[in-house]
Amino acid sequence: MDLDALVEKIREAIIRDLRKEFGEYKAEVRQFGGFKIAIETISRRIDSLEWRMDSLEKRMDSLERRILRVEEKLDEMNKRINAINAESSRRIDETNARIDANNARINTITASLADLKAELKEKDEIIKDMLKRIQKLEEKVLA
Numbered sequence: 001m002d003l004d005a006l007v008e009k010i011r012e013a014i015i016r017d018l019r020k021e022f023g024e025y026k027a028e029v030r031q032f033g034g035f036k037i038a039i040e041t042i043s044r045r046i047d048s049l050e051w052r053m054d055s056l057e058k059r060m061d062s063l064e065r066r067i068l069r070v071e072e073k074l075d076e077m078n079k080r081i082n083a084i085n086a087e088s089s090r091r092i093d094e095t096n097a098r099i100d101a102n103n104a105r106i107n108t109i110t111a112s113l114a115d116l117k118a119e120l121k122e123k124d125e126i127i128k129d130m131l132k133r134i135q136k137l138e139e140k141v142l143a
Helices: 004-140
Strands: none
Touching: none
16 A cells, blocks of 8 residues: 555545534534524523613612602601690690689589579578568558
């Protein structure tokens, strides 16, 4: 065998192996192309999820600010309600004090009226007694 034929056979064997490896390499590259598409799809989905998360975070921040404003308004309203309650309690206490004073006056007047009634009853008895005596005297004088 000559050297050229041997070199040619070695060359053909090497080329055959290289072609086989190249075919496997192409298949792997095609498979990586599928991975690339999958990775790009996943990347787009992650970007979309991140955008949605940012949007949700902004909405949550907005809601938190609104809740804080509502809480502040509630605090202001509670302060106003407490002030109104304090004023109402003060006025009720004043009214109750006036009512108590009026009740005391009514009790005093009632007691005075009872005394006057008793006095009037006494005087009425005296007048009736005097009328009886006058009537008896008239009967004696006319008789």
